[in-house]
Amino acid sequence: MNVKAKLFSYDLVDSPIHQLSGLTKLICFLLLTFAVMYSYDIRMILLVMLFAVFIMRISKIKFSQIKLMVVYVLIFVLTNAIISFLFSPEMGVEIYGSRTPILNLPGKFDLTAEQLLYSTTKLFKYASVIPFGIIFLLTTNPSEFASSLNRIGIHYKVSYAVALTLRYFPDIQRDYHEISQAQQARGLELSRKASFFNRIKNGLLIIIPLIFSSLDRIETISNAMDLRGFSKSNTRTWYTSRKMKRNDYAALIISASIFIAMAGVSIFINKSRFYNPFV
Amino acid sequence: MDLKPVIEFKNFSFQYHSQSEPTLHNIDLSISPGEKILIVGPSGSGKSTLGNCINGLIPFAYEGEIKGDLLIHGESTQDKNIFELSKWVGTVLQDSDAQFVGLSAGEDIAFSLENDNVPHARMHKQVWKVAEMVGMQNWLTSSPFELSGGQKQRTSLAGVLVNDVDILLFDEPLANLDPATGKTAIEIIEDIYTRENKTIIIIEHRLEDVLHRFVDRIIVINDGRIISNTDAHSLVCSDVLTKTGIREPLYVTALKYAGIKITEDIEPGYITTLQAHQHRNALTTWQASIEKPKAQKEKPSVLKVEQVSFSYDGIVKVLDDINFDIKEGEMVSIIGKNGAGKSTLSKLICGFEKQDQGTIFYRSQDLHDKSIKERAEIIGVVLQNPNQMISKNLIFDEVALGLRFRNIPEEEITPRVEKALEICGLNPFIEWPISALSFGQKKRVTIASILVLGPEILILDEPTAGQDYRHYTEIMEFLVEINKLGVTVLLITHDMHLMLEYTPRAIVLSEGRLIADTSASSVLTDHQVIESANLKETSLFHLAQLANISDGAGFVQGFIDYERKLKNR
CATH class of the missing domain: 3.40.50.300 (P-loop containing nucleotide triphosphate hydrolases)
Incomplete structure (x- = not known):
């Protein structure tokens, strides 16, 4: 199988993280995300980021698997920082209530220590949340993911739709690859030689066949599901759901502690969502 | 009951x-x-x-x-x-x-x-x-x-x-x-x-x-x-089967060719129940009467694969030291079970992937530095599912797409598209939307859209998958017509009938290696090849065994020769 086709797809490796139940991982993921999203304390955020890297190590995720994703995330985060600086260069000053210019630039675009701290904090927030997302996606079997969504109260039809999407992602990627090659053989130009507009137009020439061949797939799978009683009752059980084990409780306790610590630091020490070294 | x-x-x-x-x-x-x-x-x-x-x-x-x-x-x-x-x-x-x-x-x-x-x-x-x-x-x-x-x-x-x-x-x-x-x-x-x-x-x-x-x-x-x-x-x-266009068992066809009347007392429903021994004479007489086709003059090579190896990840070799030589105007099957390397081979030939070792020649010209687009003018590839290739609403636009990509002037495009559509028997539908066509017709559209580029070699992936006998015959006879026009045809398939009836030569891959490059009749009677390519013995071979005919492969080849003569190919 092509290595490219494995991007974003659940991998059958065995690690302590893979062995956690899907429900545990979902709850931990949510707790950690909320914790990091709530707090603007760069010290805590850096700690969580180290924790994320550590977990990624344990779950045997290889850098090559996530390289492309990391590049995209970096581009996104950096653009985000630059654009928010361009639109409101004094955001940091407003938040921290002081102004310490480091670099005088023309117009209102002075670079202040406050802005630098604010932007860096935000950057690391993304950099610590996204690894958890990646870990979650790569270590959770899509069916188990569906069953855990269902267990936290989301209707099983929605959960199953999510799982099927994840599950067919590699297939559709493979289709895309095949169609694009066949179209290139006919002379379709997808490289930078074509203008931006033409590249979009040419992209359509791959998307249309992709949609039609995916529709065939959907018809078959939905017939197969109907014939075996999908959606006949309001609830369903899950073959892949796992019993909570000791490690699951441990993971939940760790995540909950991090959440409480982050919230506690904000409320009792910083007395605000922001850590302010400027006062 | x-x-x-x-x-x-x-x-x-x-x-x-x-x-x-x-x-x-x-x-x-x-x-x-x-x-x-x-x-x-x-x-x-x-x-x-x-x-x-x-x-x-x-x-x-x-x-x-x-x-x-x-x-x-x-x-x-x-x-x-x-x-x-x-x-x-x-x-x-x-x-x-x-x-x-x-x-x-x-x-x-x-x-x-x-x-x-x-x-x-x-x-x-x-x-x-x-x-x-x-x-x-x-x-x-x-x-x-x-x-x-x-x-x-x-x-x-x-x-x-x-x-x-x-x-x-x-x-x-x-x-x-x-x-x-x-x-x-x-x-x-x-x-x-x-x-x-x-x-x-x-x-x-x-x-x-x-x-x-x-x-x-x-x-x-x-x-x-x-x-x-x-x-x-x-x-x-x-005569129900012939009337409805369902293929009768192959051994029954052979018995009929040999002039044997099919009656219930020879229990012809299953090859396992068939009473063929009393018809040994009729079968051997028939076999002896079949004319061997004259040996064809050796044509020049059009596609030559030399010591080609390839691996996606650098560890597992998907193709390992593959060698074969396709002559101009041949029609060849490439067979092997899933994962044997068939599709990878076609990807290497088309330039979608580059081989790690070895050379692919088009008429003594090394293809290594040719781009996908350049190779497409020599080698056309047709995917299994026509829905994977069709991206336009109208047949004309779909077939013209490849030419338009090449910036060929519109006044030259029209005659070329019309000619391709004519070859493919699609002229009556030229104004039709593609969605109104049947599966077999869509397949023709995809073939026309490749033919319009004028390739000398056509590679088709499972051209007849899921088709009934009538559509199968239609598609294959059409490919024979194209082949007669001088286009070399490579078919990736595991349809045994297709091999027997249409391709004199078969190349068999197994786990990335080429294990046979010989006549279809030898492939389908060679136990070892059959096993490693997930094929099965043709019932013609069983028929020969039941009738105590020792040269099973010869009998199968006789059947092929007889049919080819009958259909005037």
Whole structure:
């Protein structure tokens, strides 16, 4: 199988993280995300980021698997920082209530220590949340993911739709690859030689066949599901759901502690969502 | 049998809302418990519609108007929904890949139990029990990618058996299987039939393959009507098969060629029951009378693959030291089971991937530095599913696409497209939207859109997959026409009939190595090659054995030569 086709797809490796139940991982993921999203304390955020890297190590995720994703995330985060600086260069000053210019630039675009701290904090927030997302996606079997969504109260039809999407992602990627090659053989130009507009137009020439061949797939799978009683009752059980084990409780306790610590630091020490070294 | 019928159609008609004519007309059919029934018919005959009426997909997923009655266990299906019916009728659809709902064999088997809210512990117990029934208990955690075609079939079967249904309906179970897996599938069905005492209905157009094992009755459907309802022996003796365009077993064709009258006393329904020994003389006389074709003059090489090796990840060699030489104007099959490296080979030839070692020559010119686009003017590739290639609404635009990409002036495009469409017999449809075409016609459109670029070599991936005999013949005869125009044709396939009838030469790959490059008749009679390429011996070979003809391969080759003469190729 092509290595490219494995991007974003659940991998059958065995690690302590893979062995956690899907429900545990979902709850931990949510707790950690909320914790990091709530707090603007760069010290805590850096700690969580180290924790994320550590977990990624344990779950045997290889850098090559996530390289492309990391590049995209970096581009996104950096653009985000630059654009928010361009639109409101004094955001940091407003938040921290002081102004310490480091670099005088023309117009209102002075670079202040406050802005630098604010932007860096935000950057690391993304950099610590996204690894958890990646870990979650790569270590959770899509069916188990569906069953855990269902267990936290989301209707099983929605959960199953999510799982099927994840599950067919590699297939559709493979289709895309095949169609694009066949179209290139006919002379379709997808490289930078074509203008931006033409590249979009040419992209359509791959998307249309992709949609039609995916529709065939959907018809078959939905017939197969109907014939075996999908959606006949309001609830369903899950073959892949796992019993909570000791490690699951441990993971939940760790995540909950991090959440409480982050919230506690904000409320009792910083007395605000922001850590302010400027006062 | 005077048992109460388990399925009973009474003057049953059905018309899809989207169609102007009924698909099924006045069907009367009753099936007794414990019967094994085969329903055959060409594409569009209504045989799948009949199946969908039994399992409830009609009217649940496909709406339409029903007249007359369909009773299952004496109860009208009109009052039942698809979920109630699924407790009685278990359906195994074609394409065990596409219907694999779960992410592992165990999960797939459990699917209908999950929907029934069976508690976790009991579910695992039940899944284990059913898996044992079909011999899958050691594979419960395997993902579909790790399972063989036969194992996927077993999984699908277990997924419906888990409901303890008493009727099993197989909708074209052989459609996407290679010959060896297809044979296994028929054996699995037989096994469940004899051990579990179920009523079995198989819908299929590949008659000979299903008759690998015994069936009680064969129902022939054509144009929405039942035109024959009898056992295998008498069906093969009648002219129903030829009239409806269903391929009769190959050994029966051979017997007819030899001038032997097919009667019920030679039990011709199955190769295993056939009494052929008394016809030995007629067969040998016929074989001796067949003219050997004159040796063709050696043509120059058009595509040469030399010591080519390739690996996607640098560890596992997908292709290992492949060598062959295709001559101008040849028509060659490339065969091998899934994962043998067939598609990778075609990707290397087209330049989608680059080989790690070795050279590919087009007429003594190394292709290494040619781009995909440049190679496309020499080598055209047609994907298996036409929906994967078609991106325009109108036939003309679709065929013109490749030329427009090349910025060829519009006044030159029109005549070239018209010519390609004419070759492909699509001229009457030139203004039509593609969505109005049949599958076979769409296939032609994709071939036309490649031919318009003027390639000298055409590579087709499974050109006849899922097609019935009539469409199969149409597509293949069309390819023969193109071949006669001088285009070299490479076919990636596991259709044994195609090999026998259309390609004198076959290249066999197994686990990345080339294990045979010889005549189709030698491939299909060589036990070792058959085994490693997931093929099966042709029934012509069995016929030769039954008639004590020692040179089996010679007999098969004789048949090929005779047919080629007959069809004037």
